[in-house]
Amino acid sequence: MKIYKFGGASVKNAERIRHLADIVAQETDDLMIVVSAMGKTTNQLEDFTQMLYPDAPFEDRDYNCLYDQVVSTGELQSTRIVSAYLNHAGLANQWMDITSVLRTDSTFREANVDIATSTTLLHQYLSAHPAHIYVTQGFIGGTADGLRTTLGREGSDYTAALLAYMLDADSVTLWKDVLGVYSADPRKVRDARLIHEMTYAEAAQLVEQGAQIVHKKTFQPLLEKQIPLFVKPFLRPEEQGTWIH
Numbered sequence: 517m518k519i520y521k522f523g524g525a526s527v528k529n530a531e532r533i534r535h536l537a538d539i540v541a542q543e544t545d546d547l548m549i550v551v552s553a554m555g556k557t558t559n560q561l562e563d564f565t566q567m568l569y570p571d572a573p574f575e576d577r578d579y580n581c582l583y584d585q586v587v588s589t590g591e592l593q594s595t596r597i598v599s600a601y602l603n604h605a606g607l608a609n610q611w612m613d614i615t616s617v618l619r620t621d622s623t624f625r626e627a628n629v630d631i632a633t634s635t636t637l638l639h640q641y642l643s644a645h646p647a648h649i650y651v652t653q654g655f656i657g658g659t660a661d662g663l664r665t666t667l668g669r670e671g672s673d674y675t676a677a678l679l680a681y682m683l684d685a686d687s688v689t690l691w692k693d694v695l696g697v698y699s700a701d702p703r704k705v706r707d708a709r710l711i712h713e714m715t716y717a718e719a720a721q722l723v724e725q726g727a728q729i730v731h732k733k734t735f736q737p738l739l740e741k742q743i744p745l746f747v748k749p750f751l752r753p754e755e756q757g758t759w760i761h
């Protein structure tokens with residue numbers, strides 16, 4: 517099985533979701549597709565939560581719990597739409613609510629994943645719902661008592677890596693709005709080079725230096741199981757992108 521992750525920009529409108537289906541149609545292996553909220557939905561849901569309780573202190577636990585219940589709906593909605601469209605386009609798939617599978621503690625907004633329990637729950641789920649393609653949410657999880665949690669902003673890359681780890685996946689592909697990983701920020705540095713192949717150590721160092729290409733928690737689970745990571749341009753899937761291994 518391979519893991520494909522699509523960020524918010526890749527599902528921001530109907531045209532992009534059709535394009536996502538074209539990419540999925542090219543893949544012959546079984547797929548676990550991880551999707552973020554559409555476009556800037558997470559920011560809007562964040563603002564909305566703040567409007568409800570404008571004076572709540574940022575550290576307040578009840579506020580953070582409420583935040584997670586509201587903000588997590590962005591991914592639940594986007595994946596419903598992507599899953600329904602793929603089914604419509606002939607790409608039969610199973611929509612998976614990851615909040616019943618990715619078990620976390622109740623550190624709302626920065627939840628820690630219980631890998632052992634999640635691995636068991638995930639394999640149980642897959643046996644009970646056999647499919648070649650699954651569509652599920654990045655960024656969110658759930659507690660033992662059924663509350664939704666989030667893993668920290670931009671956490672969908674990390675979800676993709678965790679699923680790869682728990683499934684012993686063959687690879688992870690992060691479909692992004694860039695051609696791949698560059699040696700420096702191409703918007704700022706004129707001779708920034710596109711890097712086609714690099715090690716985990718090199719990639720982790722770039723992220724350490726502030727590169728925002730991949731969420732920093734993504735590498736560890738992949739490194740541990742030696743699962744290769746591809747960063748591929750969503751709009752130009754024929755391009756090579758970057759291979760990290």
Ligand code: ASP
Nearest residue numbers: 552558655669670671672
């Ligand atoms: N939708 C979430 C966010 O914008 C997670 C993600 O995009 O990775 O932070």
Ligand code: MG
Nearest residue numbers: 524552553558
């Ligand atoms: Mg996002």
